[in-house]
Amino acid sequence: MKHRILQIGPITPSVDARLARDYDVTPLWQQPEPAAFLAEHGARFEGVAVHLRDACGAPLLEALPNAKVVANFGVGYDKIDVEAAKRLGMQVSNTPRVLDGCVADLAMGLAIDVARGISTTDRFVRAGGWKSGQRPLMTRVHGKNMGLLGFGGIGQAVARRAAGFDMAVRYHSRRPVENAPQRHEPSLVELAKWADFLVVACPGGPQTRHLVNAEVMDALGPAGILINIARGSIVDEAALVRALQAGRLGGAGLDVFENEPHVPEAMLDMDNVVVLSHIAGFTRESRADMERLVCDNLDAYFRSGHVMTPV
Known part of the structure; x- marks a missing residue:
């Protein structure tokens, strides 16, 4: 039976x-x-x-x-x-x-998109803007500092890809990963201060809810970019909107949200934000x-x- x-x-x-x-x-x-x-x-x-x-x-x-x-x-x-x-x-x-490889691919894609303004420039060209001017200068990705919140399979896959862009990588997790060549940072705030990009790659749930809060965003700073390919609950979304609106955070690439499929209305008009529909692992x-x-x-x-x- x-x-x-x-x-x-x-x-x-x-x-x-x-x-x-x-x-x-x-x-x-x-x-x-x-x-x-x-x-x-x-x-x-x-x-x-x-x-x-x-x-x-x-x-x-x-x-x-x-x-x-x-x-x-x-x-x-x-x-x-x-x-x-x-x-x-x-x-x-x-x-x-x-899913590790596909999610890591998308994390890097979001980092490049936000930093170089790929999605924004695509919209600019389609709307005919190039005929009357050019987009502002953006920032490079290679050679920058990447901080990883979470260093499981996905975090380590992102680290390997970041190495191909000559990026320095550090990570924050509950405990150091044995034999990992990357430096473990005990403080998430200190990691954010060091990082140019902060990639959220840890599990969701009550223990990590709003772990990325206003203090972490302020530490990342007005040139920093936040990437979330984990769970929307990990980031304090209201604090993220305020930080972006005030210019205290440089940009964000988000595949996940606190109340999916609802995306904060304010983000939809921000050129320094790329929003996706939870597609990190969405490949054939x-x-x-x-x-x-x-x-x-x-x-x-x-x-x-x-x-x-x-x-």
């Missing part, structure tokens, strides 16, 4: 099809009263499949007494109550590393790798009792 899986929401057509082929899947989002359904049928399920956008909190997990694995489609897992899952004896997996290659890994984690658990990429 197939193992019974509760799927919290649709993932992708490929994942949905593979899960339906290999497991006895129940789509929770199609239930008219999910809480009532779980109260009556929750004990049936042996595992959970969830997309990173969907909440998977303690009440839901507690309604699944026989589920022992939660397979998350995504690197981030801030919407899963991991502590509750561990307390209930559940293994939680995510899809790390498969990384999507295919994620699709395989979320299903492989479930398969591995039911085959061996252990997921491949535990949180």
